Amino acid sequence: xxxxxxxxxTIEQRKKISMTGVESVDAFSESRILLTVGGVRVTIxxxxxxxxxxxxxxxxxxxxxEVSLLRYGSAKGKIGTLxx
Numbered sequence: 001x002x003x004x005x006x007x008x009x010t011i012e013q014r015k016k017i018s019m020t021g022v023e024s025v026d027a028f029s030e031s032r033i034l035l036t037v038g039g040v041r042v043t044i045x046x047x048x049x050x051x052x053x054x055x056x057x058x059x060x061x062x063x064x065x066e067v068s069l070l071r072y073g074s075a076k077g078k079i080g081t082l083x084x
Contacts, residue, residue: 007037007059014067017044022061025054033063037072045069 007021019037026034026041028051035042049065 009070011067011070014046016062016064017067017070018060018062020061021059022054023059024056025051025061028063030065035061040073043069043071045071 007019010018012018019035019042021037022042023036023038026036028034028049030049031045031047033044033049033051035044044063044067046068047066049063049067052062052064054061
């Protein structure tokens, strides 16, 4: 059995997002934040997004803004093809 880090996601009123188990913040802008969590790409989209904090040591991440979409993986990945 592999040692997997647990990830917890909290979105408060679509204005604040917190996540644990984040390995890296790969890119960010006011409209999109790209994270890696457990080897999987996580995309957060919205408006006026701003990264508040990220600790690579603990994996804690937080951001504010108008969150409109959260996607794990890509549409072409295993999850996307699973439901076709």
